[in-house]
Amino acid sequence: MKSKLLFLILAVYNFESAQVPGCTDPVSSNYNPAATVNNGSCIYPSATVSPVTSVNLPEAVKETSGLIKWNGKLYTHNDGADTKLYALDSISGAVVQSVTIPGVVNKDWEELAQDNSHLYIGDFGNNGNGNRNNLKIIKVSKESVLAGAATTETINFTYSNQTNFTATGGNNTDFDCEAMIVSADSIYLFTKQWVSKKT
Structure with missing residues (x-):
């Protein structure tokens, strides 16, 4: 032994x-x-990057939040009360199509992702008071967007470890989702954990 x-x-x-x-x-x-x-000790020299080209976006997308490339265009939405999805020309930035997403409210749309058949709008921003209990992802048929009349499903979710919904004030929560990735049969959410400084 x-x-x-x-x-x-x-x-x-x-x-x-x-x-x-x-x-x-x-x-x-x-x-x-x-x-x-x-061990995380890598040091890199300073670098400066200058864009090859840039455009001023139209007023319609002044609060652009999520962004994807699909169907030869850039698609975005605003972070605010606007419930439209905007298609932008990928060269000029001009709005070439807008589609209203029916039956939804834009509480705090943060992200836009896609798979082969759907777009996903993340209405899960939570930096205001950190106490939202109506977090959701709006699933939009791509086919319906191309037809100009969006059809949707709603995916409601909660954080299993968020049990206290007392208002915490701005940027003072670990439950502020800002990004997502859709992959195969899963949706991965990324949070800004303001308190624990993690994601």
Whole structure:
């Protein structure tokens, strides 16, 4: 029994000592080719990026929030009371189509995502007081958008670990969803956790 325990301790020690912490990214200025475990110490030189082109967006999308590319156009929505989906020319930025999403309220639309057959509008912004209990994703048929008369379904959700809905004031909650990704049969939500400083 003692020999098995000693063997286990030595095996764990050898495994731990074989790991070399450091920066494993060859693009960084402090790359360590001997490092086997990235310890987050990578340092990168400053960089300046200038856009090749830019356009001023029309007043109709002054509060643009979510953005996707689909059907040769850019699609966006506003973060406010507006319940329209806007198609923009990808070169000029001009609005080439707008479709009202019927039967919904824009409480705090934050994100737009897509799969092969649907668009997903995330009405889940929660930075005002952190106590929303009406979080939802609006699922819109792409076919209906192309026809100019959007049809929708609503996906309501809650955070299983949010039990206190007392108003916390602006930007003072861990339940402020700002982004999402749709992949196969799943929707992944990303929150700005203002209190714990995580996502």
